[in-house]
Amino acid sequence: MHGHTALHLGTLDDLRVSVADHQGATVLSLVADVFGGRGHGVPSQWRRMVLDAAPSTAATVLRPLFDPGYSVIPDCVTPTASMPRGDVLTQCEQLRDLSADVLLAELETEFAGEVPTQWRPVIDRPTQWIRAYAQVVQAVWQAFVPVWERARPLLERETERVGSAVVRGAPTPYCPGSAAVAG
Template sequence: MSLVADVFGGRSQGVHPTWRRAVRAAVPADAAGVLHPLFAPEYSLVPDCLTPTAPLWETDLAAQLERLQQVSPDTLLAELEADFRGTVPRQWQGVVDRPQAFITAYAEILRAVWESYAPAWGLAGSLLARETERIGVAAVSDALEPVLAGIGPRVRLAGQTLRLPDPHPETFERAGRRVVLVPMVSGNGASVFSFDRPDAVWFGYPVPGLSILWGGRYPEPTADDALTLVLGPLRARILRDLQRPHTMGQLAAALGYAPSTVTHHCGQLEAAGLIHRTRQGQHVQAGRTARGDALVDLLSTSWS
């Protein structure tokens, strides 16, 4: 769905131009017209019966695509009525008039998208495995907040609130539901999420290292360094260097990075409660919080 939103819906997910062209070339010529109702500017809604991610715990995409082909017109029409509270918008009228034709065309498009993209997905296996390990270490080390603070360029952590991009923003309470993190292999600005399930809220984000599939370079964390695995190489170095307070200028010089880059990563660490920054005259002083101290101690001793 992230690929479809980027390529056909005008909702940028940072998909690489090469992959975007491959997807466009693989689908039927009328794909953009078929998908238009899902991405009209006034609305941002895909009925659950049309969403392959609706059965969240299943990983067999072939079975999900087969299920899409078998959606009944009555089910689709009933969901549209419920989702739009009885007044189905004009852009969905063609679907209402010919629901079976739409379901058939929609399922064909999604199957073509997947078949064109499956090779890229296969190449990402090691990235997904490493991300699973990273999230696992963060979860058992009580370090999920710093992970969430830096999980994607379009996600922002503010206290106990995650701010996610949406053209029609709403506020949702987790209300005891578990949070499911879904690393995605689509674009470096990927953002897909849902708060509709009674048992879980989930959101997708770009799998770290996605650029390596585009021929770029990605710094590999060392296997025996849990702090680097959880936070990433630069943020781990920042946190370690702040054992003693530094000005932002001193920190950037010590790390050998541009001040703007260090400031960005310090903002993520501060949002996660791992460092604090205070202005002293013309300089901004940074130092670790007690929580930052505890995380460094924990992840520097429990990984060997």
């Protein structure tokens, strides 16, 4: 079935818990909330910061990624799949070097040759779309870096808390307020 992503984790006993301060996951959450209509709990001041920093074309560039009927982000441009260490600026460099053929092949596979309407502009001008997408991601991240840096002590404390719980064999559930930035 196409048009959605399914995540199968297995049994709870088989899950390994880890915490990572992943810039790419944060950027994806920001753009999904601000431009994709997907509530990720982004505070209003951060939403305004993202809107002010993003190019005026951001909503148009990001539209194919968050369409309600076919919410698909190809792996080759997903900030979480294509950047295991989470460095957004490195990912933006990699995006600019990404072959349009790689993106087109992933879209062909994902949609079995029947690319939805919202992806047509990408199919028609893949190189331009990739560059525009990289520009949006980079602008959003550069605006958000100061917030990320201020949150670093909270992220480190949350990592220690979860790590301690995992070592004890008793991961504790998420406690609201225990970390300021998801990522």
